[in-house]
Amino acid sequence: MSQKNNKSESATYWESHLESWEASAYFKEGQQKANWWDKLSTIFRGDAMYVRMQTALELIKPHIKGKTILDVGCASGRFAFQMLEAGAEKVQGIDISADAVSFANRRAKELNLQNQLVFSVLDIVQPNTPLPPADLVTALGVIEYFPTDDMRVFLSNLKTKYFLLDFPDYGRKKEFPTWILRQVYIRVNKLPGVYLYTLDEFEKIAKPFGFTNLRVIKKNKFFTTSPTCLNEKNLPASP
Numbered sequence: 415m416s417q418k419n420n421k422s423e424s425a426t427y428w429e430s431h432l433e434s435w436e437a438s439a440y441f442k443e444g445q446q447k448a449n450w451w452d453k454l455s456t457i458f459r460g461d462a463m464y465v466r467m468q469t470a471l472e473l474i475k476p477h478i479k480g481k482t483i484l485d486v487g488c489a490s491g492r493f494a495f496q497m498l499e500a501g502a503e504k505v506q507g508i509d510i511s512a513d514a515v516s517f518a519n520r521r522a523k524e525l526n527l528q529n530q531l532v533f534s535v536l537d538i539v540q541p542n543t544p545l546p547p548a549d550l551v552t553a554l555g556v557i558e559y560f561p562t563d564d565m566r567v568f569l570s571n572l573k574t575k576y577f578l579l580d581f582p583d584y585g586r587k588k589e590f591p592t593w594i595l596r597q598v599y600i601r602v603n604k605l606p607g608v609y610l611y612t613l614d615e616f617e618k619i620a621k622p623f624g625f626t627n628l629r630v631i632k633k634n635k636f637f638t639t640s641p642t643c644l645n646e647k648n649l650p651a652s653p
C-alpha cells in the first residue's frame with residue numbers, strides 16, 4: 415500500500431487540497447478559496463463537475479428510493495444532499511477532509527436532517543476501515559487517485575453489493591492537448607498520481623471482491639461504472 419506517515423497518498427494530498435479544488439470545481443458558488451492553478455483549471459473544466467453530478471444522479475435516481483447510500487469522497491456533501499432529496503432514506507458520507515465533513519454535518523443539522531445525513535472523516539484506503547453497510551456506494555471522481563494496491567484496499571472495505579463509480583475516461587490519454595494540460599496540473603499541484611484504468615483492468619481488480627457485471631456508461635467526458643446499480647434490468651442502456 416502506498417502510504418506516507420501511515421496515511422495513503424490520496425489522503426495526504428486531498429486533506430490540504432480539497433477546499434481549493436471544490437471552490438474551482440463548483441465555481442458558480444464562489445471561487446474565493448481556489449488557488450491560482452485551480453482557478454485556471456476552471457477555464458478548461460467549465461461546468462463539467464456539475465454535469466458529472468447531474469449525470470450520476472439521473473442514473474441512480476430510479477433505484478434509490480428508500481435505500482441507504484454511502485458516498486465515498488463526499489467532500490462537503492453536495493451529492494449526498496442531492497441523493498437524499500432524490501428519495502434515498504439515508505446517506506452517509508466519508509471523506510478525509512475534516513473541514514469538509516464538519517461543514518457537511520453543520521449544514522445537515524441546520525436543515526434538521528442530521529438523522530438522514532451523516533458525515534465522517536475516514537481514510538478509505540486504510541485496511542479494515544469501519545464502513546457502514548449500504549445498499550449502494552457512490553464515489554464521484556475518487557478512485558482515479560488510488561494506485562492498484564489502494565484500489566484493492568478500497569474494494570475490500572466496501573460492505574455493499576452495488577456501486578456507482580465515476581472516473582475519467584481512459585481514452586483521454588489519447589487526447590493529446592488535454593493530456594498535456596492534465597500532466598501540467600498534476601505536477602504544479604504536486605498531485606501524487608492520477609491512475610486511469612480501462613474497464614478490463616478494473617474488472618480484474620474488482621472481481622476477487624465480488625464485484626462483477628460491471629457496466630460502463632460513457633456520458634460527456636466521463637465514464638460512469640456500475641456493476642448493476644441495484645437492479646440491472648432497470649439500468650439505462652449504454653448509449
Ligand SMILES: C[S@@+](CC[C@H](N)C(=O)[O-])C[C@H]1O[C@@H](n2cnc3c(N)ncnc32)[C@H](O)[C@@H]1O
Nearest residue numbers: 424425428487489509510537538539554555556
Ligand atoms: C475530486 S474530489 C471529488 C469530490 C466529490 N465526490 C465531488 O464529485 O464533488 C475527490 C474527493 O475524494 C476524497 N478522497 C480522496 N482520497 C481519499 C481517501 N483516501 N479517503 C477518503 N477520502 C478521500 C477527497 O478528499 C475529495 O473530497
